[in-house]
Amino acid sequence: MELNETNIYKALEQVMDPEIPVLNVLDLGMITAVEVAGEAVHVKMIPTFAACPAVELIRRNIRTVLEETLQTVVTVEIDREAHWTSNRMxxxxxxxxxxxxxxxxxxxxxxxxxxxxxxxxxxxxxxxxxxxxxxxxxxxxxxxxxxxxxxxxxxxxxxxx
Structure with a gap:
């Protein structure tokens, strides 16, 4: 699969919320940026709640799904500048x-x-x-x-x- 933003977002549709498994990270508005840097992908995300216990699991799932789907190195960073609101859903x-x-x-x-x-x-x-x-x-x-x-x-x- 070609390494581009379209395919990254398509793969992110497969990363489900572990607490509400019918929603993916895009449905929730958790992804604030994706960037292709050479042969690597960098994703910025925001948790739905500051104390959400699933944040690390979601980060790991994003990395795993993207690495397996796109055959590339992926880093996932918490975006400390953006603020999640339920209006992002x-x-x-x-x-x-x-x-x-x-x-x-x-x-x-x-x-x-x-x-x-x-x-x-x-x-x-x-x-x-x-x-x-x-x-x-x-x-x-x-x-x-x-x-x-x-x-x-x-x-x-x-x-x-």
Missing amino acids: TDSAKEKLKNFGIAPPQISNGEAYSEILLQTPCAHCGSKNTYLRSPFGSTLCRAIHYCRDCGQVFEHFKPLE
């Missing part, structure tokens, strides 16, 4: 989250964080008759909600600005 990522049973984050535009959490549509039936059970979910990036209409508990990917 693609529309496709939000649809994949919903189909996976996790309510996607709402667009964060400076609204009060607590107000956003209180207005979370159910990931199962779409009802807005929900309430926040816990701001802490199975991972740092999720909260737990309950739907009064369908009776389901569901997770919500927290909006982050």
Whole structure:
């Protein structure tokens, strides 16, 4: 496979988030830059949360997938100048989250964080008759909600600005 940006991004589609395996690093907006330098590739990425325990695993998976796919040396660096927000997620990522049973984050535009959490549509039936059970979910990036209409508990990917 030719070593170019198009093929790098195509390979990055195969690097899935270990905590939400229906999303890849591009869906999440984690990749801030790719660069071809001679016969090597340099990737810059940002974690979704500063304390995300999966960062090193994701870095290793990016390197492994790109090295195997493109047959080249790959370095992956945390981009310390960029800041991840949930607004970086693609529309496709939000649809994949919903189909996976996790309510996607709402667009964060400076609204009060607590107000956003209180207005979370159910990931199962779409009802807005929900309430926040816990701001802490199975991972740092999720909260737990309950739907009064369908009776389901569901997770919500927290909006982050």
